[in-house]
Amino acid sequence: AQKITQTQPGMFVQEKEAVTLDCTYDTSDPSYGLFWYKQPSSGEMIFLIYQGSYDQQNATEGRYSLNFQKARKSANLVISASQLGDSAMYFCAMRELNTGNQFYFGTGTSLTVIP
Amino acid sequence: GAVVSQHPSWVICKSGTSVKIECRSLDFQATTMFWYRQFPKQSLMLMATSNEGSKATYEQGVEKDKFLINHASLTLSTLTVTSAHPEDSSFYICSARGESGRPNEQFFGPGTRLTVL
Numbered sequence: 001a002q003k004i005t006q007t008q009p010g011m012f013v014q015e016k017e018a019v020t021l022d023c024t025y026d027t028s029d030p031s032y033g034l035f036w037y038k039q040p041s042s043g044e045m046i047f048l049i050y051q052g053s054y055d056q057q058n059a060t061e062g063r064y065s066l067n068f069q070k071a072r073k074s075a076n077l078v079i080s081a082s083q084l085g086d087s088a089m090y091f092c093a094m095r096e097l098n099t100g101n102q103f104y105f106g107t108g109t110s111l112t113v114i115p
Numbered sequence: 116g117a118v119v120s121q122h123p124s125w126v127i128c129k130s131g132t133s134v135k136i137e138c139r140s141l142d143f144q145a146t147t148m149f150w151y152r153q154f155p156k157q158s159l160m161l162m163a164t165s166n167e168g169s170k171a172t173y174e175q176g177v178e179k180d181k182f183l184i185n186h187a188s189l190t191l192s193t194l195t196v197t198s199a200h201p202e203d204s205s206f207y208i209c210s211a212r213g214e215s216g217r218p219n220e221q222f223f224g225p226g227t228r229l230t231v232l
Contacts (some may be wrong), residue, residue, distance in 0.1 A: 037223070043206055045159075045223035074194065097219070103149070103210075103221065105158045
């Protein structure tokens with residue numbers, strides 16, 4: 001079974017609008033971390049936001065927020081007030097804290113911001 | 116945030132030659148480093164995990180003798196692609212985890228684009 005599932009290969013959003021990128025995960029480890037990374041065309045993986053499985057509050061970092069629904073095993077990324085520079089690939093990832101060091105990456109969502 | 120560098124950022128080589136890619140943690144000691152490869156429009160695939168001073172752990176399907184990984188110090192890991200072939204052309208990314216143990220601290224290098232002719 002896939003550890004991380006991103007069902008949206010591509011998304012479009014109007015500049016200044018908000019967009020939600022979906023991510024669901026699968027784990028039996030009660031202790032895990034969820035990550036979102038942005039990868040522009042240059043290839044660099046840019047860390048955006050982190051949510052720990054025991055965190056009570058949804059994580060927020062500037063225009064990025066993570067909609068963490070533990071029972072549904074979803075960790076959607078919300079980008080508010082989209083900017084042209086937000087156009088990139090976005091990867092959701094998970095690390096199981098008790099079972100090893102490995103990061104599991106989703107297949108990514110390509111976001112295009114339309115002026 | 117912490118900085119991880121990779122060198123070279125891109126390399127073109129002839130088939131049959133070996134290529135070495137360096138990954139350095141610039142402002143922290145990386146107890147664990149990871150090597151990934153990424154094909155165009157695909158996700159990152161973990162190749163191996165290396166801990167300083169010990170042998171790397173390779174993922175299933177990754178040839179140990181072809182992709183040599185050395186993690187000789189707490190700030191440097193190298194990936195050597197031996198006898199490279201065109202199918203090895205890919206984007207190789209390293210990441211490093213520090214000694215803090217904080218689960219959200221894993222930093223990625225900028226990647227190395229390898230083209231084998």
